Amino acid sequence: MKNLILSIDCGTQSLRALLFDADGQLLDKSQVALDYVAEQPGWGEQDAEVFWQALGQATQELFSKRPDVVARIAGMALTSQRGSVVNLDENGKPLRRVILWFDKRRCFNFRPVQGLWALAFRLIGMTDAIRYFQSMAESTWIEHNEPDIWKRTSKYILLSGYLIYRLTGQYRDSVASQVAYIPFDYKKHAWASPSDWKWQVTRLRPEQLPELVVPGQIIGHVSAEAARVTGIPEGLPIVAAGADKACEVLGSGVSDEETAHLSFGTTATVNVLSAKYREAVRFIPPYPAALPGQYSNEIQIFRGFWMVSWFKKQFGFEDEAQAAKLGKSAEQILEERIRDIPPGSEGLVLQPFWSPGLKVPGPEARGAVIGFTDWHNRYHIYRAILEGLLYSLREGKERIEKSGAKRIRRIVAAGGGSQSDVIMQMTADIFGMPVERPAIYEASGLGAAMIAAAALGLAPDVQTAIKRMSGAPRRFEPNPTVHRTYERIYRNVYLKMYDRLKDFYKELHSDHT
Missing domain, CATH: 3.30.420.40 (ATPase, nucleotide binding domain)
Incomplete structure (x- = not known):
């Protein structure tokens, strides 16, 4: 057969x-x-x-x-x-x-x-x-x-x-x-x-x-x-x-307009499907979805979880050496180091625009870290990187909602970073919503297979294939106390950083173009 x-x-x-x-x-x-x-x-x-x-x-x-x-x-x-x-x-x-x-x-x-x-x-x-x-x-x-x-x-x-x-x-x-x-x-x-x-x-x-x-x-x-x-x-x-x-969106079990899909890959993204053409950023179109005739509003953090590799290369040589001795990955060692750092990285806030693009926030943007004190170390920076990426993805989700999309009621996260329980819990705490991790890591390949299953008669339609093939996800619930801390930083600091720094970014941008 x-x-x-x-x-x-x-x-x-x-x-x-x-x-x-x-x-x-x-x-x-x-x-x-x-x-x-x-x-x-x-x-x-x-x-x-x-x-x-x-x-x-x-x-x-x-x-x-x-x-x-x-x-x-x-x-x-x-x-x-x-x-x-x-x-x-x-x-x-x-x-x-x-x-x-x-x-x-x-x-x-x-x-x-x-x-x-x-x-x-x-x-x-x-x-x-x-x-x-x-x-x-x-x-x-x-x-x-x-x-x-x-x-x-x-x-x-x-x-x-x-x-x-x-x-x-x-x-x-x-x-x-x-x-x-x-x-x-x-x-x-x-x-x-x-x-x-x-x-x-x-x-x-x-x-x-x-x-x-x-x-x-x-x-x-x-x-x-x-x-x-x-x-x-x-x-x-x-x-x-x-x-x-x-394909990763479908492979993660997402096929409706009330679910946001987060991709924790080299480029970090937030995607929301829609049957209608909407521009979350004016004049910047939504991409074609893998479901025929549908659109995918996407906000990108161009260098995304590449920043983890950047951090390891620049600051993590000792952690990589220890990981090799213990038979672990460097990411596992880093996660152990940041577990005891309080949410908010003890006042360190990072804006993750290491490599800005056309979409958000703009071609002039640069990365920034504010709040340094003499007790901060490289692990505070690592935690601030993760938090900054998630703040930015949350801002992207809210931008898509404001464009006329339906209110997001479910979040699914896939990609390399989603394999970390620490990052998944941090996501739930920053978004203030439960976050699901798909059962199968190979979400892009699975999404392509779902489309093929319907076309080849192995499923009556794509929606059935998605439900049947996506499996049971693992769910991470937000901690209300931690969420309140993140909410204060997100609203009072992170969302205001870009406007405060924009003129400086433009000046620096003019020196390198």
Whole structure:
């Protein structure tokens, strides 16, 4: 009986091949680590072939462990990191390394938006935001810095679309994967109309982009060449899923408009689904959800739980050495050190804008820590990092609610940081609401599998698949006394920090751009 689903999850740190049954049980997985090349500070690139070979290695290793399951696979789905772009020539060969989503290079030598769009942006005060978008568009940078490559670019696709191409031989991608500096209409979930300003900004042409497929539809079938490389059966149907964050929402058991999904990953996010188009931040669109026709309002903390890695690298060498001796992770050692530090880090408050972006609070923002005294140590800083991230996510949740969304009555948290009971309890205390942790850690891969299960007839619809496959979450209840402490700091200090520091941020920003 064909009742299993192969899910490919291509993340930032690894690519994973996951095997799920129709009840959401993870039967087995194989994982291949990924790295990146940084020729200059702030850059992030990798050869496209590395991702394809990682996919082949992961599936081959999975099938070598479980040869009995191959014949039972009904179909597969793929989810991937967002915003990583690939330039292909007319023969489908990569022209340069993939520019990864976290790459921060910027291009200032571009032609500004012309005509009526320029006038409209001036009237509504969006000129600076559009210039920022234009400076961050990888296509703009390539056109001005690598003109020969740009002239030879026949296809310009996201990493998800590239892997679909390698699996099927067709230039297609899911609607729910289109999160990047590309001419995508986030309201209509289609490529932008010919007159849209995004074509001017990105310098792209319609024929360079892939065909878009709605989540839950068959996007293609595994080719003979892909079957040879990966071991996946030739002709296996591939179901269009979505980007990693979009699939993580579903895989965490979230499918309604009254639940906020927190992602404690490299980029920390708060997501709320909606059947209506709403802008939590004016002129910044909601992303396409993995549920067809739905939107996902998302507030990002760009460097998010990457800040834990930053802290370990800058201050945690002693903790990492001790962790190695004790056979623990550095995070476990750090959590032991902060358990006895009172909520609020004894007056230390951190604003986690180490790497600001277009959305919130703005491109000029910087990180800040206030309240230092002579008794504070590095563990106070670590706890303040966690608290600052959670304050910011709470502010994002409230911003989404104020945009006209329904009141949030449930919170689910997933991603690497959610595996910590300390962080989960801190989340419940700061939000003042119960917080749930999904039963399965591989939430992005599971979300893709849920979409595939419905498409392949293993579940009557996606909503049923979500309920059946998500499992029983663990619930963390807020401590009322601790919440009162956090509420006072959040209202009286954290929410006021940005406005008080904004002018200083702008001054510092002008010195580095």
